[in-house]
Amino acid sequence: GESPAAQSYLQIERIIQAALDTGAEAIHPGYGFLSENDQFANACQKNNIVFIGPPVDAILAMGLKATSKSLMEKAGVPLTPGYHGTNQDPDFLKQQADAIGYPVLIKASAGGGGKGMRLVDRGEDFLSHLASCKSEARSSIGNDDVLVERYVVQPRHIEVQVFGDTHGNYVHLFERDCSVQRRHQKVLEEAPAPNLPEQARADILEACVHACQLMQYRGAGTFEFLFEDGEFFFIEMNTRVQVEHPVTEMVTGVDIIEQQLRIAGGLGL
Secondary structure, eight states, rough: OSSGGTTTTTHHHHHHHHHHHTOEHHHHHHHOTTTTHHHHHHHHHHHHOSSOOOOOHHHHHHSSSHHHHHHHTTTTTTTOOOSSOOOOOOHHHHHHHHHHHHSSEEEEOOOOTTTTTTESSSGGGHHHHHHHHHHHHHHHHHHOOOEEEEEEESSSSOOOOOOOOOTTEEEEEEEEEEOOOTTHHHHHHHSOTTOOOOOHHHHHHHHHHHHHHHHOOEEEEEEEEEEETEEEEEEEEEEETTTHHHHHHHHHHOHHHHHHHHHHOOOOO
């Protein structure tokens, strides 16, 4: 296809056809594009091609920030105080923001990479920021549902690498600190996270493994958190291997892609 992703990397039918033409038994979806796309995972399944990633149910559950937050709540994972429901009426969302207290962050529920995100410092600015946030989310993601959360002013950004296999094994591969960012995009990753209180680290790693067990998660995934004043708040889960995974590989000595292939082939961790 042509250079634009919509005409090349996102062409599900062409990718499936390429796999069928070459006799490929499995597809590794990489880091972006179709790696968290439930329709692509479904298309693989229908054509008897192994999708090297989690089950479709897990992609759907974790793909929307609002759905994932309610699931994490059940798993006992701490959330940022906010509104994660389905009511999208602007006046209602403003009431929720007023109750949370400013500053708040408006975030596209299906967003990522800083798309569809607005910081609101004052109540009188909320509705205009909401409109521009929804507009950006519609054009870049095709879904303008948002959630409203308390803005954590001086957080650290901590992410936890997890794995599940088809034999009931669920593990974490510790955490990475990616607090050094520019425009919500990570610049520097450190593992293990420096100066993290041991009890906080143990609690959050345990909560992530418990969440994987609840979902019966399969393959590699990453939980993302904000950490401030000894408290963790869940942001989202990426149901794929991340670009930053080699940082964890260097610290643990585990080849994450090898483990993905083993799990996809029905072998244990």
